[in-house]
Amino acid sequence: MSFRAVDPDSGAIQEADWFHERRKKVGLCEVCNSEIELRAETSIGTSIHFWHGKGSSCPTIKKNRKKYEDLPATQVDKESGKALRQKVKDNAYLIYACCSAIVDGLKYPEFKELVAKATDKGIWDYKGLALNYVPYLLVTFHDMFYAKGSKLRDDRFYVILEPGINHLDDLWNQPGFIKQKIWKVSPEKGVLEEVDILDYLDPEPNWFKSAKRWLKI
Numbered sequence: 374m375s376f377r378a379v380d381p382d383s384g385a386i387q388e389a390d391w392f393h394e395r396r397k398k399v400g401l402c403e404v405c406n407s408e409i410e411l412r413a414e415t416s417i418g419t420s421i422h423f424w425h426g427k428g429s430s431c432p433t434i435k436k437n438r439k440k441y442e443d444l445p446a447t448q449v450d451k452e453s454g455k456a457l458r459q460k461v462k463d464n465a466y467l468i469y470a471c472c473s474a475i476v477d478g479l480k481y482p483e484f485k486e487l488v489a490k491a492t493d494k495g496i497w498d499y500k501g502l503a504l505n506y507v508p509y510l511l512v513t514f515h516d517m518f519y520a521k522g523s524k525l526r527d528d529r530f531y532v533i534l535e536p537g538i539n540h541l542d543d544l545w546n547q548p549g550f551i552k553q554k555i556w557k558v559s560p561e562k563g564v565l566e567e568v569d570i571l572d573y574l575d576p577e578p579n580w581f582k583s584a585k586r587w588l589k590i
């Protein structure tokens with residue numbers, strides 16, 4: 374189920390209600406680009422939403438979420454892996470802060486587990502992996518971020534990469550083909566937020582970015 378879609382005419386993301394008010398029946402999924410159909414409520418309590426159709430493999434449907442940590446690499450490079458491990462060690466707090474900013478609060482034990490997962494799978498050795506991708510990658514390895522675990526999170530969500538990705542290193546080695554984005558997806562509400570992958574480590578959460586404008590300095 375999804376509550377927002379790309380308007381095919383303007384390319385802008387709009388809410389299901391917006392489509393309904395304009396009698397538009399079909400939108401495009403912002404993640405897999407396929408047409409999704411607006412469904413009006415069939416019973417009281419079911420609000421207007423988008424439907425992917427039967428057999429869709431879009432990861433906005435929870436059962437389709439890939440275990441990204443299990444995706445293989447096309448190439449490994451042990452030498453650069455060694456250098457990256459050192460960079461991750463040297464920047465561990467910054468990487469933790471970036472992850473925390475992306476997912477609206479991350480507990481240290483959760484972070485520790487994600488790093489251990491990356492190490493177990495040998496992901497540091499994946500050819501071409503640069504430090505700026507590390508936080509985005511780590512948060513995709515987590516099964517579910519619960520609302521209960523954070524003061525800033527209203528909905529539980531998981532994080533996905535573009536559905537076409539078959540090799541993890543395509544994300545950074547094929548930037549022209551694989552969108553440089555991750556999405557936060559709620560099993561109940563669909564896509565909550567699209568997050569751009571930046572080419573630098575950015576530990577500043579969105580709430581702080583907007584709040585700091587009102588600092589009296």
Ligand SMILES: [Zn+2]
Pocket residue numbers: 402403404405406407425431432433
């Ligand atoms: Zn989709």
